[in-house]
Each structure stands twice: as C-alpha cells, then as structure tokens.
Amino acid sequence: MNSTIQLYDATLRDGMGGGGMSLTAQEKLRVVERLDALGIDMIEAGFPSSNPKEAELFELLAAAPLSTAVIVAFGMTRRRGVSAENDEGLNVLAASIAPAVTLVGKSSPLHVEKVVRVSREENLEMIAGSVAFIAGAGKRALFDAEHFFDGWREDSQYALETLQAAIDAGAERVVLCDTNGGSMPSQITETVLAVREALPNALIGIHTHDDGGCAVANSLVAIEAGATQVQGTLNGIGERTGNANLVTINADLQLKRGIEGLAAENLARLTETAHFLDELLNRAPNPAQPYVGKNAFAHKAGMHAAGVSADPGTFEHIDPSLVGNRSEVIVSELAGRATIAEKGSLAGLDLDAAVSARIVDKVKELEHAGYQFEAADGSFELLMRRESGSYEPLFRLESWSVTVEQSADGAVASEATIVIWLGDQRYERRATGNGPVNALDSALRSAIVEVHPEVADVELVNYKVRILDESHGTDAVTRVLIDASDGERVWGTIGVGENVIAASWQALVDSLEFIHQPALDKKDGQP
Ligand SMILES: [Zn+2]
Structure with missing residues (x-):
C-alpha cells in the first residue's frame, strides 16, 4: 500500500x-x-x-x-x-x-x-x-x-x-x-x-x-x-x-x-468545502454525511453528552476539528477563534482574540437565524470588517419601496424607489426592472455611481432563493444568495429574512459594499 x-x-x-x-x-x-x-x-x-x-x-x-x-x-x-x-x-x-x-x-x-x-x-x-x-x-x-x-x-x-x-x-x-x-x-x-x-x-x-x-x-x-x-x-x-x-x-x-x-491543515477545510458545494447547488447539506454533516458529531442522548463532556473519545470516533466540523455538545471556543483568526489573516485582517471571539458569537447567532457563510465569502469578509473596525459603509439608507403591478394583458412591471444618503447629500431615485430585485439594483446603482463609479463594474451573475424548512424560529425564512463579479473576482453574499425582497436587498447591498472596502494586504491563493 x-x-x-x-x-x-x-x-x-x-x-x-x-x-x-x-x-x-x-x-x-x-x-x-x-x-x-x-x-x-x-x-x-x-x-x-x-x-x-x-x-x-x-x-x-x-x-x-x-x-x-x-x-x-x-x-x-x-x-x-x-x-x-x-x-x-x-x-x-x-x-x-x-x-x-x-x-x-x-x-x-x-x-x-x-x-x-x-x-x-x-x-x-x-x-x-x-x-x-x-x-x-x-x-x-x-x-x-x-x-x-x-x-x-x-x-x-x-x-x-x-x-x-x-x-x-x-x-x-x-x-x-x-x-x-x-x-x-x-x-x-x-x-x-x-x-x-x-x-x-x-x-x-x-x-x-x-x-x-x-x-x-x-x-x-x-x-x-x-x-x-x-x-x-x-x-x-x-x-x-x-x-x-x-x-x-x-x-x-x-x-x-x-x-x-x-495536507493536515487542508483536511480541516473539508467541512466548509463540502457545504460550499451544496450551497452553490442550492440544496441543503446532508446532516448525516460522514465526517462533515451537521449531525456527524451531535450527541442528543443525555448519557452520550455527559460521556463526551468527560472524554470525547467515549462517543466520537475522531476529533471533529480535524475535518473542520464541531461537536454539537462541546463547542470548542478555542478552535472556533483560531479558525476565524486564520480567515481574517487570509483576508488581510489582523484579528485579536477578543475580536475573534465576538465574531464567533456573531456567526453562531446568525447561523441560528438561517445564515450560512460557506458560499457567502463576501458577506463574511464584511462581517469580519464590521467587528474589527475596518468597514466603510457605502451609503446610509433612508428607505426603499417596490411595487409590482400586473395588468389585464398579463404584463408584469416592477418599479423601485430608494432614498439614500451619500455623505450629506440626499438621493431619491426611481427605476424599473424585469423584477423587483433588478429594479432595486438599478435604482440604487443610479445614485451610487455618481460618487463611486467602481460599482458600475459589478455584475450580478447569479441569484438564488431558498425557503428554509428547518425551524430556525417561529416562521419559515427565506435565504438569498447572490454571486457578483467585477470581471476578475467572484464573491458571494447572503441575505436572510421573512420577506424575500428584504433578504435580497441585504445580499444586494453586501455585493456592492464588498468592492467598496478599503484595500487590505491580502494573501494569495485562498478563496
Ligand atoms: Zn463515472
């Protein structure tokens, strides 16, 4: 052999x-x-x-x-x-x-x-x-x-x-x-x-x-x-x-x-890589998949949980962190922080222990609400930036609204109105589109390009919607994933909410904000 x-x-x-x-x-x-x-x-x-x-x-x-x-x-x-x-x-x-x-x-x-x-x-x-x-x-x-x-x-x-x-x-x-x-x-x-x-x-x-x-x-x-x-x-x-x-x-x-x-350090990427593919395919990862499934190291029975707390070897065939997964009982805070710190350094962010811990908490909270960052690298980078003080907002929102109207002949028209602030300047813009999200995108960009012409290069290459059937709270929620590209890079963003348009708006804003952020000293070779 x-x-x-x-x-x-x-x-x-x-x-x-x-x-x-x-x-x-x-x-x-x-x-x-x-x-x-x-x-x-x-x-x-x-x-x-x-x-x-x-x-x-x-x-x-x-x-x-x-x-x-x-x-x-x-x-x-x-x-x-x-x-x-x-x-x-x-x-x-x-x-x-x-x-x-x-x-x-x-x-x-x-x-x-x-x-x-x-x-x-x-x-x-x-x-x-x-x-x-x-x-x-x-x-x-x-x-x-x-x-x-x-x-x-x-x-x-x-x-x-x-x-x-x-x-x-x-x-x-x-x-x-x-x-x-x-x-x-x-x-x-x-x-x-x-x-x-x-x-x-x-x-x-x-x-x-x-x-x-x-x-x-x-x-x-x-x-x-x-x-x-x-x-x-x-x-x-x-x-x-x-x-x-x-x-x-x-x-x-x-x-x-x-x-x-x-390589051993790459083995720890297995779980996120496996989930990344499922997210791209717009399907829920199999919770029972060996090594990387959400339930692969979940211990429900009281005795199992107590055993795992005393010594993980009692009911776990491997240490879940080796494949980038985690035990549902003992969430290894240390491992979580180390992973975040590594992701930060790949993006060019120097995250100290306190900031990493805050990000771990934030991610847990967001995952509970239905977010998944495996295919939303753009939104994840923005999250790390927000927590570490290197985030620059693109604009300030006053309000947005969308109307969708169907006439007797079957034609459907979408129109969006946005009111935003860029610095101390107030912009009100209206645009039509071949759907409500497209109309919002057009209205938003028509204002922003006047100050930040680089957003004109951002193309939305993919838009996916999934209704999450798992109960993350009381109601079903909608998860929206957008892939955007500037012709060189592709980044994914995410929005979650009870309203599909509001969830789309979050993902849309992240996709434009991503390109607007101050440059960092990025390391090559890692998406
Ligand atoms: Zn074959």
Missing part, C-alpha cells in the same frame, strides 16, 4: 450527471479554486467543447492562477471508422488549455460488440491510436477503462489487453472504472491485485459508483490493493446513486489509514 495517493476530483464532469445538478461557468471556477485550495491534485473540468458554457469555463480556467491542481480535460477515444488525427473530439482535446487529458474507452467485450459495434481488434486500435495522438500533442494522457470490472468478469484477458494498449501508446496511468457501480469490495480487491500482478509497472487509478452502496469501500480496498490514484466527487454527487464521495475518502485515508492525500 502506497503512503501517498493522488486525488482526482470529477465533481464538475461526472458529478454534474446527477439530477438537478447545474452550475454556471463562474460557479465551476469557484469550485475549482476551492478544490485547489484544498490540495486536490487533478481536477476534471469536462469536455472543452463548442458548447458556450464549457467554452467559457475553459477560458476562465486559462486565466485562473491555481497553486497545485492540474486541470484535466475529459473526452472519448476516437469514433469508429475515423483516424485519431481526423477525429473532431480528439482535436478539441489536443488543442485545449488543459495539460492533462483523460480518455474514456471500452474494456468490456460486451460493450465493444453490442454498444460500439466494432471488432475487439478495432477497439484496441481506437484506444491505442487515441492515446498516442493525445500524448503526441504533449498532453499527459490518462486512460479511463470504462466498465472495467464487468469486463474483467466477462473476459479478463481482453480487459487487460485494453489497459496494455493504452500503456504502450503512452498513457501515464490506467483508471479502473466500476461504471455500473455494482461491484462488491472483495471483487474489487481480487481484480486490482490481479491487474497489478499482470502489469507490475502500471500506475493504477480507481473510479467507482455507489449503486451497491460500496463506492467509498471499493475505493479504499482498491488503494489497499495498490491503486495510487482515487477518483471521486465532492459529497458523492453524480448520476443515479452517485460517485464515490471524495470527502469521506479523504478523511478515511488520512485519519484511519495513515495515508497522505491532503
């Missing part, structure tokens, strides 16, 4: 196959930045096609300063009856900005004959020719052996030949895929051991799906059997029942098996 493992994230490609999974190019960039900060080695970004959304993502990635992660483009081996040189998809991959390419090809004779309908020999040529073409274009080539474990059970000799074809053609690694997700751990162990014996010099990766409920277990046993790369997605999102959950795998590898994947 290897002591270090290469971590390969497929959230943005395979993960997006799940129902209701959709992210904009800007949001995908934010995910890439988080994965990079976490210390993930390789990030699969998808196929760099002419589809405008994918094309935009690869353009953004070309300009993104990543510290360690390698961007991987993903595509298929050549189509049948066409040479690799003349295959359109392969040419797109060869020309992409990604330094590495994962090519998926068939390893199961059943699929070769029934699905692709080519001879076994042509399939081997499709793999070899495609890998050679990509490697010849100067890319690091990885071969995803699709349906490998099913193929192995049908004809292990042929399944091996597909791997050998890829390796001979220049693939740096072959990835064994349990595409149907139905293999059991003992089958995975047996197969990986046999492949290693047959191909002792090959670098092996493992890619599993959770149809049999064993994706994480299958990944772990494959690593024990000699795989040195593990592929998965954040929170296990993906088609059907999902992919292997890379969050759980990371914690298991590090804390249970002593295998180095993430």
